[in-house]
Amino acid sequence: MSQSDRFGKDFFESGKRKPWLYKDYNYEELYPLFRFAATAIKTQFNPERVLDVGCAKGFLVKAFRDIGIEAWGIDVSEYALSTAPDDVRKFLYMVDLNSDALPFADSYFNCVAFLGTIECLDSHKKILSELRRVTQPGAGMYIRTAYRTDPEDTIRRNVHGRGYWLKEFSRYGFKLLPTWQGPFANQWSYGTLLFERK
Numbered sequence: 001m002s003q004s005d006r007f008g009k010d011f012f013e014s015g016k017r018k019p020w021l022y023k024d025y026n027y028e029e030l031y032p033l034f035r036f037a038a039t040a041i042k043t044q045f046n047p048e049r050v051l052d053v054g055c056a057k058g059f060l061v062k063a064f065r066d067i068g069i070e071a072w073g074i075d076v077s078e079y080a081l082s083t084a085p086d087d088v089r090k091f092l093y094m095v096d097l098n099s100d101a102l103p104f105a106d107s108y109f110n111c112v113a114f115l116g117t118i119e120c121l122d123s124h125k126k127i128l129s130e131l132r133r134v135t136q137p138g139a140g141m142y143i144r145t146a147y148r149t150d151p152e153d154t155i156r157r158n159v160h161g162r163g164y165w166l167k168e169f170s171r172y173g174f175k176l177l178p179t180w181q182g183p184f185a186n187q188w189s190y191g192t193l194l195f196e197r198k
């Protein structure tokens with residue numbers, strides 16, 4: 001199964017109440033949450049240009065643009081990208097984070113949002129080196145990842161604890177900032193990590 005097929009309609013609109021799948025990933029329910037996240041990230045980093053890594057249907061990109069911040073998204077899912085709201089689709093690119101270079105110039109971004117995605121990758125090495133390339137020194141990174149998952153979850157194959165991620169991000173030149181307990185803590189042990197690009 002291709003990366004894009006793995007994150008197809010069955011993943012986003014499974015219709016099932018399974019914690020490792022989305023029942024119905026829709027704008028009406030989720031936009032307010034992403035608007036809240038965009039506002040929180042703005043308060044934290046006051047960014048000019050944000051990259052949303054694993055942007056799915058582009059709701060966070062839309063939320064940033066709606067508050068006047070230039071934002072772009074990348075994702076592997078043809079299904080998610082093709083069902084993004086019309087006014088953000090042109091700001092989203094299809095990219096496989098396991099292997100692809102990013103379609104952005106060096107040092108273009110001064111903020112990265114990376115929500116619920118690094119734990120879904122086969123390898124995070126390419127994207128971390130690309131994020132180092134496309135960000136400016138001092139850029140902020142807002143990461144949310146699962147430190148644990150369900151044994152039946154076949155989607156999240158790169159699940160690690162906080163200490164592991166601190167070492168990995170440090171290897172790619174990202175310094176931990178005092179961690180703010182973000183709005184997303186839940187029973188799945190999602191953690192929020194904030195970094196600054198050195």
Ligand SMILES: C[S@@+](CC[C@H](N)C(=O)[O-])C[C@H]1O[C@@H](n2cnc3c(N)ncnc32)[C@H](O)[C@@H]1O
Binds near residue numbers: 003007055077
């Ligand atoms: C759990 S969803 C999170 C989506 C969104 N960030 C959110 O918080 O709602 C994981 C996202 O990562 C994307 N993804 C998974 N593997 C990927 C890959 N290899 N390259 C690019 N995107 C990938 C999926 O298509 C999906 O949109």
